Amino acid sequence: MPSLSKYLSDISSFSEKGADWLQHLVGDWNLVSDLLRADLVLWVRAEDGPMAVAHCRPATGSTVYFEDPVGDRLPRGADADLDALLDGERSQRGVVVLEREGREARGLLTPVRKDGRTLAVLAVESPAPTSNPSSSETHQQELGTRLLRMIEHGAFPIDGAPIPPRRGAPRVGDGVVQLDENGVVQWASPNALSAFHRFGIAGDMLGGTLAETATEVLQSRAPVDESLPLVLMGRAAWRSDMQARGGTLSLRAVPITEQGARTGAIVLVRDVTELRRRERELMTKDATIREVHHRVKNNLQTVAALLRMQSRRMKTDEARDALAEAMRRVSTIALVHESLLQGSQEAVVFDDVIDRCLRLAVDAASATVHREGSPRIVDSQVEVRTEKVGRVGQIRADEATPLALVVTELATNAVEHGLSETGGTLTIRSERTGAHLVISIEDDGAGMGTAKPSGLGTNIAQTLVQGQLGGTLTWQNLPDGGTSAVIDVYLEPIGL
Known part of the structure; x- marks a missing residue:
């Protein structure tokens, strides 16, 4: 419709x-x-x-x-x-x-x-x-x-009044209080009286000023929303929370006007104690998860630094290269945890990870190549340009780690074996349709010819794609020269 x-x-x-x-x-x-x-x-x-x-x-x-x-x-x-x-x-x-x-x-x-x-x-x-x-129906009919x-007369909805987006917005069934132009209670529904009674406001509220009555039970140590007095007096169309006796009331005021003059107000009230408690638990859980990701990232960066120090002490090139590859893989996992720090859910914006994987892949071969725009270390270095086409979007954290490792391995292989002597362009193409994701890592180097990709990095990438992502990894020569490695996977949906 x-x-x-x-x-x-x-x-x-x-x-x-x-x-x-x-x-x-x-x-x-x-x-x-x-x-x-x-x-x-x-x-x-x-x-x-x-x-x-x-x-x-x-x-x-x-x-x-x-x-x-x-x-x-x-x-x-x-x-x-x-x-x-x-x-x-x-x-x-x-x-x-x-x-x-x-x-x-x-x-x-x-x-x-x-x-x-x-x-x-x-x-x-x-x-x-x-x-x-x-009696309650009669009063509500009058207010309506x-x-x-x-x-x-064009006075409702009220100009400038926000439509309540916050969870726990009170409605008529939760409780209604009618105020006059001075904030004096003219009538309160049974549900509203029960809500206020649970917060320590005893006796009949009729004839008293709601703001003065509520002030007596407010928690002295709890922060008070600056808009609360306006809501309790019915002077502004706004929302506010009131904390008392360890609980929370959500209040919404709707001023009533006639010919431009305020003649009273409707105050909706709801007990949101349990809702606010759950929200605090979620905030605490979220902060804890962020702290865990932060510490894991720091620990992984420390491991990478130790591997780098150890590689400098190695006397053979083979040992140094092995430690350098291990350091790169640990750094890639750290990238995923750093990305998780930026969001509020267990999902990663993978396009940001790809940008860092590209930089990491080129820097891993810094002895023979340099990134476009960066200074040469030695005259024999060739220039490698990086390009990203398409978008991946958000993916689950448990899929982001193996996928980032695979992308880094394939990009590093493309630089070291395809572009280290001639230079050229390293391109990552992403195409996503719903859960289906295809990522192509391409270089415009000499190509692999009839040789079949092999080596530890290739085996790691193949194992991760097939074992953890349940997809396929294939290589092919490009028509104009160069090699393309294609990752084809189906992602799990992100939970809300």
Whole structure:
């Protein structure tokens, strides 16, 4: 089903500013739906008549729509009141009796206006009442009706108020407190009273200032959000947390205005003690994992440094080369752990690792080659250029280590055996489609001819690709000269 933005973009008469306002309304209209215990349907003017472009079901009551009405169209004249409201000729229509899904319902139409222009019409539809409403339902209906008047005058959603992205945002079912313009509690739902009572606010809260009442139970040693007083007084449309007795309440204030003047506020409250505790545990776990990666990286770099020192003491070239290869492999594993330090999950942006593998491969053959742009050590050195084509993206940490080792081994082989005498370009091409990844390590040197790649590095690469990555590793001569080593693997999905 198309999104609201797609529907609005197809209507030529809709301005970008008007579309943004409706997106903002739909992002926060569950508050109105929950207070009124009603379905909300947003109707806009299309070329052939009114069209429903968004729908919200209440979390506090039953819905009147079993089938989503989004996309429904009405011919012009089918609903005279709706047509008149969309044309800006009338104000809010009173409650009428409807039939929805074979059941009796109540309907109300409210124009959605901004800067004096009617952008849409909000249909508020709820099941026909079967009994007298409770005191809580009556108060919530009153608050919802006041928000509808704000929508009609372009005052809701509130300009500058963020749509709550944070986990644990309170909703009407969690608890509602009604304040007057001075922050005095006029009414509180049973769930709101229970939440505050658990935090040490005993007795009846009616008639007292919420800010003063809450201040008495705040933890003196805990940091206090600077926005908390504004939220407790209902003066700003904002979110804040309040800590007391080792627990946490999440509060959200929605000021109520009439003709531009603040006449009260709605404060939503939710006990998020357990949620915040889990978030702290995740943060601690994440910090611990980062510290482990940091220490492993440092230890691997220390091992590489020890191998480098030991290689300098070797009297034979064969021993020095063996230790140098071991040092390079240890340094490659350290690169993966260093990359894990940069992210918040157990995944590696492998393109960054490839950049370092390229540098490491060229530096490993520094006696005979030098990187493009770096100074020559001796006149006999040739220049090697490096190039990266395509992207790999993120891969799991347990796949990044063997893959990085393979890429480094193959890139080093390409430099030492293909480019060490002639110089040229070392290219790594990456092509990823979903879980399928193909990486080609290419050089434009003399090529391998009919010889089959062999050696310890080749065996290590083949073993890692087949054994740990479950893929294939093949070599081929390029048509214009040079060699290409192709890694073909299927990656495991990254867990959320």
